[in-house]
Amino acid sequence: MANVKLHGAWASPFSCRVVWALKLKGIPYENIEEDIPNNKSKLLLQYNPVHKKIPVLVHGGKPVCESMIIIEYIDETWPQKPFLPSDPYQRARARFWVKFADDKSFVVRTLLISSGEEQEKAKNESLEFLRTIEEHGLGNKKFFGGEEIGIVDIAFGWMSLWLGVFEEIVGVKLLEAHIFPRLYAWTKNFKEVPVIKQNLPDRHELLLLFKGVREKSLGSSSSS
Structure with a gap:
């Protein structure tokens, strides 16, 4: 075992x-x-x-x-291929962005399960979330830590697939290449790493699942 x-x-x-x-x-x-x-x-x-x-x-x-x-x-x-930088300052910065990823990702989830004014508010908050990463998180690097995937990339990894699924279900576009060129390029780079590409869920199955989540949530809201 x-x-x-x-x-x-x-x-x-x-x-x-x-x-x-x-x-x-x-x-x-x-x-x-x-x-x-x-x-x-x-x-x-x-x-x-x-x-x-x-x-x-x-x-x-x-x-x-x-x-x-x-x-x-x-x-x-397992310290081989470390996810965190060795430099204490860079390690602290990485942990900052990991916390940011976890603290703010709920706004995109809210977009999926809301409608009307609540959905519009979640959309605006989601755009602000993306804008913050674009302007302050990535810089001109391929990945958040440089040329290799690190802990911050793993923390934000959901944006490479789940964000697009949520966009399609809700009918909004958030991560546009001409508005967020660095972040858009990062999602492409992240998904092209073989280990990541081979271990992403099937997009169609995710669509079906989260469409059901949205329908159930909105149905519950309208009946309550």
Whole structure:
């Protein structure tokens, strides 16, 4: 049996972060697909009794929760091909953008499950989120840390696929090449890295899944 196990869900960008990290490091692992939110396994509830959610990495029987905490754990445990810079200042900057990614990504999720004025507000906040990354995050680098994928790229990796899926479902365009040229180019560069390209969910299946999420959310809102 594998010494490393990942409790996750195929469509979750948070699970995919961990998959990318494990694959980039070349770490063999056993993938355990959780039925979220319908039927969480007893093991998942045992390993993450506080939040009861994925992803959970289990290494040598010990669970680690929260995707970006898991990424740092992986980086410290298997130091080959480091995700974090060695320089303390650059490491602090990377952690700043990781926190920004997690703190602000909810605005795009809100866009998916809202309508009317709430959706317009989420759209404007999403554009501001993208503008901040474009102007202050990337610079003229291929990836956030330079020429190789690092922890910040993994944190923002959901934008390479999920953002476009949400745009199509909602019928809005956010990440336009002429408005956000650096960020747009980054999404292309990120997806073209073989390990990433081979470990992205099927776009059509994501569309079907999140269309259902939107319909269910808007249906619940209209009936409440």
